[in-house]
Amino acid sequence: MxxxxxxxxxxxxxxxxxxxxxxxxxxxxGNIPSMLVGRLQLYTENLHTELQTKALTEYPGIAASRKIFKRTGADPSKHRPSVEALYRRMKKEPSAPTGNSAIALNNFFSLQYEIPLGIYDAEAIKGDVFIKIGRDTDSYEGLNGRINSLNGIIGTFDEDGPFGSPYVDSVRTSVHDGTKEALQVVYFHDDHSTDQARKMLEAISKMFLQVHGGDSSIYLLSHENLKLDK
Structure with missing residues (x-):
């Protein structure tokens, strides 16, 4: 459950x-389907061209994510929101989508909607999931190859500690070609209404299932809805 x-x-x-x-x-x-590779490549090339004449600060989603980091106690110039890091990479070079299809699609959603997303192998998560602001004692090995502190950053925790955030995801719960069950966390900002957030979740889920098959269940946590059980 x-x-x-x-x-x-x-x-x-x-x-x-x-x-x-x-x-x-x-x-x-697993591997990204060839049809999806073409679609993602076209999107990143167009974004790369746009970024040559448009500043990152002009993207509302990036600005909103930076504000959230400041409110929770993190320095967004030192610990950039993952969506900003993706945009910076795209500005330098429109990298071709490679590797695991779930990760590639997760990055595409982040670029498309201008928000951080995390995706995790659910079978690697131990027990209940708790989302809170991290402290200086909370850290994990990240996909960026470093030990990352979650001090002042929103973090996803299980019984073994933190495993994800809108900054960087962990090695411990990373998805791979054998992943059959996944948990995706979408970090909406305060400009998103509940209705907008739900519609975006439905669109994300629909495209993800078109590529990967399977089934999905969608939930939304907010100040009015702090808990969910399935």
Missing amino acids: LHLKADEQLFTKAGDIKLGIIHYEGIEA
């Missing part, structure tokens, strides 16, 4: 944010 809970203090500090949760089951994640 899936149990997720958000700390009430998170919303007191971060503002009227919302946390989208998509639970995928029975998926087939």
Whole structure:
């Protein structure tokens, strides 16, 4: 049974944010289908061209994510939101999508919607999931090859500690070609209404399932809805 809970203090500090949760089951994640490669490549090339004449500060989603980091106690210039890091990479070079299809699609959603997303192998998650602001004692090995502190950053935790954030995801719960069950966390900012967030979650889930098969369940955590059980 899936149990997720958000700390009430998170919303007191971060503002009227919302946390989208998509639970995928029975998926087939592996190499990116050739048809999807072409679509993602075209998107990143167009974005790269746009970024040559448009500043990152002009993207509302990036600006909103930076504000949330500041509110929760993190320095967004030192610990950039993952969406900003992706845009910076695209500005330098429109890298071709490679590797695992779930990760590639997760990055595409982040670029498209201008928000951080995390995706995790659900079978690697131990027990209940709790989302809160990290402290200086909270850290993990990240996909960026470093030990990352979550001090002042929103973090996803299980019984073994933190495993994800809108900054960088962990090695411990990373998805791979054998992943059959995944948990996706979507970090909406306070400019998103509940209706907008739900529609975006439905669109994300629909495209993800078209590529990977399986089934999904969609949830939305907010200040009014701190807990969910499945």
